[in-house]
Amino acid sequence: MIQVNENYVHKFQFSQEEVAQFAQVTGDKNPVHLDEAYAAKTMFKRPIMHGMLSASLFSKVFGTLFPGEGTIYLKQSLNFLKPMYVDTTYEAVFTVKEVLADKNRAVIETVIKNPDGLVCTSGEATVMNPDKIKN
Numbered sequence: 001m002i003q004v005n006e007n008y009v010h011k012f013q014f015s016q017e018e019v020a021q022f023a024q025v026t027g028d029k030n031p032v033h034l035d036e037a038y039a040a041k042t043m044f045k046r047p048i049m050h051g052m053l054s055a056s057l058f059s060k061v062f063g064t065l066f067p068g069e070g071t072i073y074l075k076q077s078l079n080f081l082k083p084m085y086v087d088t089t090y091e092a093v094f095t096v097k098e099v100l101a102d103k104n105r106a107v108i109e110t111v112i113k114n115p116d117g118l119v120c121t122s123g124e125a126t127v128m129n130p131d132k133i134k135n
Contacts, residue, residue: 002106002133008066008094012057014049016086022053044083051080054121057092058110062125066094067106067132074105075126082120090114097124104130 023029031038032048039047055078062071084090091113098107105128112121127133 002067002096002099004096004099006096008061010057010061010065010092010094011089012092013089014053014086016047019047019049019053019086022050022056026050026052028052046085048083049086051078051084051121054084054090054112055110055123057112058094058125061092061094062108062127067127067129070131071127071129073125073127076110076123077125078121078123080121082114082118084112084114084120088115090120099133101133101135104128104133106133 019033023034028050032042033050034047036047059073062073093111093113095109096106097109105126108125108127110123110125111119114120
């Protein structure tokens with residue numbers, strides 16, 4: 001059973017090919033994500049990843065790793081604070097803030113940090129799992 005203040009950490013990175021695949025699937029073909037020459041003229045100086053691509057990692061973790069199989073993802077708030085780049089290892093940190101055992105739910109802080117420890121993405125999720133969050 002998960003408990004308040006419990007942490008889970010997951011390291012990850014995405015390639016430019018995965019960014020292109022995400023753009024294809026979502027239709028978000030903003031050149032700041034895909035065109036090196038275009039991105040070089042922006043404040044980022046190089047292509048950045050889609051914020052939602054990085055946040056999609058939360059779904060993977062909740063559904064397969066923490067709390068794990070059977071988890072239903074109910075809600076997510078997001079703040080995109082710093083740009084994220086391909087082929088860079090990031091750390092997603094999950095911290096249980098509240099357990100609502102009678103509803104089989106938990107409120108979990110979701111944070112992505114860059115290699116310097118700066119927060120790129122922050123938010124809060126609500127998940128449900130009758131097998132892993134209960135009285």
